Amino acid sequence: MDDELRERVKQEAEKHALFNALKHDSEPDVGAIMGPLMGENPDFRPHGDEIPGVVGQVVGKVGNLDREARRERLAELDPDLVDELDAEDEGDDHTLPDLPNADEYETVRLRAAPNPNGPWHLGHARMPAVIGTYCDRYDGEFVVRFDDTDPETKRPDLSAYDAILDDISYLGFEPDEVLRASNRVETYYEYARELIEMGGAYTCDLPAEEFSELKREGTPSPNRDKDPETVLEQFEGMVNGEYSAGEMVLRVKTDIEHKNPALRDWVAFRMIDRPHPREEAADYRCWPMLDFQSGIDDHLTGITHIIRGIDLQDSAKRQQFVYDYFDWEYPEVLHWGHVQIDAYDIDISTSTIKELIDAGDLDGWDDPRAPTLQSIRRRGIRGEAVVESMIGLGMSTSDVDLAMSSIYANNRDLVDEGANRYFLVRNGERVPVGGDEKPAAGSPPLHPNHEDRGRREIPVDDAVLVEPDDLPNDGERIWLKGYGCVRYDDGAFVATGDDIDAVREEGVDVIHWVPADNTVSVTMRTPDGDLTGEAEPGFAETDVDEIIQFERIGFVRVDDHAVDDSVVYYAHD
Template sequence: MDDELRERVKQEAEKHALFNALKHHSDPDVGAIMGPLMGENPEFRPHGDEIPGVVGQVVGKIGRLNRAARRERLTELDPELIAELDADDESDDHTLPDLPNVDDYETIRLRAAPNPNGPWHLGHARMPAVIGTYCDRYDGEFVVRFDDTDPETKRPDLSAYDAILDDIAYLGFEPDEVLRASDRVETYYEYARELIEMGEAYTCDLPAEEFSELKREGTPSPNRNKGSDTVREEFEAMIDGEYSSGEMVLRVKTDIRHKNPALRDWVAFRMIDTPHPREAAADYRCWPMLDFQSGIDDHLTGITHIIRGIDLQDSAKRQQFVYDYFGWEYPEVLHWGHVQIDAYDIDISTSTVKHLIDTGELDGWDDPRAPTLQSIRRRGIRGEAVVESMIGLGMSTSDVDLAMSSIYANNRDLVDDKADRYFLVRDGERVPVVGEEKPAAGNPPRHPNHEDRGRREIPVDDAVLVEPADLPSDGERIWLKGYGCVRHADGAFVATGDDIDAVREDGVDVIHWVPADGTVSVRVRTPDGDVIGEAEPGFAETDVDEIIQFERIGFVRVDDHAADDSVVYYAHD
């Protein structure tokens, strides 16, 4: 490392160490700042052996300063970081706004209401992340209600019920109650019967297009003034399955001249010929629409606050008619915009992912190319990292963008300190190693910040494998990390016996490598396709599910060790 680079490392390390100490009201720690430092300055990575020593000196000096002096110094170096600290203090560590009127309720209850038509994509994580965080803040209760009353258009996937609960657990939350709307159909029938007795609902056999035309004109359906006895009889016939799809619906009476046509006499129940895939619900043909079912359930399960998309504002307005008829108080409602996620070339909708799986373009819901929670979980990304990024989006009613780099940065902070290091070489070129100064083995550290973990033993017999781009010109020296200095001469590496000053003072490049013999063949599954490489022998001792870092490549999760090769899933750099 030359003097100029060393000064840059000191400057960047000082900013990170000061920010870390001020934010956490503690002394700075080398391990805590190494991840952000190396992540923001990739040009430092070839000098990973030396960086901790330089950082340690900086941390030692900052440790002798009091808080006021630390703040003054960071103000000199980077006023924007001071502004960020102050903004965090003003928000009282809550990115999410306070829920309205919490003092009006003995217990706060929020619900996630997924449609189980497939496992969750990344965008779905926002709801449980926010609800779970609010429940933690207010010691509230988290209800999961599967809104599965559409067995045709959004047909439930029987495996999705458990898959979604697994996704919620992965994100770090446990529901206090789990309900399936398809188990509660008889309850919805009872409340529909009450509305009919009140004269606030009627059966309607007009074709949908004909009713839509009347609705636009503000003209009531000729069915609207049926007697309650007739309505009751026809509704019971709906329940008994005596009508086919499209022949009869039950409508809630509202204001047929309401300024918003979407609220005029909306459908509460319709006929669906397709049987529900759940055996317990397969016999039903008369199914509630979501606005009716959800509105009834929110009241009966004591939901105090509803969080929903800004595009669903009309749902509350429709449901308010039902609540008024029954004399119920509507829950508090918060709206937010949609989440748009970068880094994926495909649409993140459940239907799109399912189509790509069915056509063989994706291997499954956990394919590394899929924008799903199962996928990033298999890649070794912690649920906590996802939650932190989702919470960081706040509750804006505008559409918001989520950069995957945010999730990756959060995850890096979580795994960097624990992940042991290994070498992996792609498209390795075999180079003989010769010379009287040739060491018998390389001994790089298991982790650059934790000497107490020891060093790896990588035997070198006659040759090593290096990546073609790392091979120096003939006559130039290179430092094989953890092994020593060699000169490339006549197609071989000649050990020179130079010490680390060759790197520090002469600017010799540092590269990773593996021995030519005894390596482990590894298939790295990435969002951009599979990559094949050779890992150092010690990699074979890693455990499945362990997160490790292949130096200069990135963090991976160990997925499988087989006789012919090992498989890892790439997380991020």
């Protein structure tokens, strides 16, 4: 590790150690800061064996400072981190802090900038949930900008544009403006030309590996001193498609000796041979990199606040060079950590889900096993439940865990009162019913809290179906819910005529059931696979898209009623 890198490690480690100690009001710990430090500085990773020793020395010095001194030192190194600490202190746990300097803007304007390479997985919901909530709080404007200027490695999926807008609507928000970056390529060319004329960009034909080596050394490319006229001429050649991929790029001229190599003369435009899938953009071959395109668009569309992942801190620093050239004021920036979601065996990434669908391992984006918004929507989980859980994560810069149980609990609160009850029996065992006290039908309520909705009439002829695990021992009583008390005797149920006190005072178990005949066959699609069962006859009268509860099983969304089979999607218990 050379001296320059060692100093950078010390400075970055000191920021992390100070922030960690102040945030948790504890002594700094090497282990606690190594992850964020290496994650935000990928060029440190080749020196992973040496860095803990350097970090340990820094942590020791921070440990000798009191809280006030730590805060003063962090303010010197990174005032934004102090502001973040203050914002967290002012808010309640798991609530959104106020947007910084919001009162300085006539209209708060935030953007979600999805890459439309596929429909959204669950993790994507955090951005529109938070942005939409902030826009509601500040009476602001919500911009959706599709960052679709990479037709090669993150190739747009033509169906994803509308699918993403549908997902945003499902979450309860409607954008004030929708843009497609691939419609704005000429605008990016115009600003590139202005930047070239200022001497702020140059064309470079060095192979990427050769330039990377020079960049690491802090040595300028021999192309760096071209006159603007030559650069402009070669850039027009890029625009006209005279170069192939890898032959020529346009670089923003920054500081070739900048302490962070990632910021040194970064690429603004590159050549891509593969045509864009959108017909309107198929003729372009010279495409802007995301940092250039996004930086230009954020300014031109009046974005006041940007929310992005902590791993994208360098994006703001790169874009600041462009903003400085044009004398623009950079938007306020808030960073957050990644969301990690439990309950799924599938990797939550668009590319992985797409591969599983293409391989036939998933039926589609709305397969109940898929960790996507389309999936949970089809399962009957309301967007409001997702938003509430995402908002509850707050704005921590650390990675956060989202338990699906949180979404399920929120959704249960939303649907419980409206969901009528029905019986479904899986793997039903036929049990004859007899006895002088045998009722002709059961009549459980449609909803236990709403007697005004009425009761379900479930005729019983000679037998019922019950789940095998619910069968009592021979000679024991059981309460068939909404029907009455029976005794299990020699493989049959005999009605006893006992009243509800048998349950309340004598501990008789209550089970659900369906008649042995005149049932509705049901396929229930769940995240763990499909289940089949028989539902009571009144279930046939439910509406498609209705949320109901199969008692003792869980809430489901009615998906389809066919002649031979009904299909429901399982939401949660």
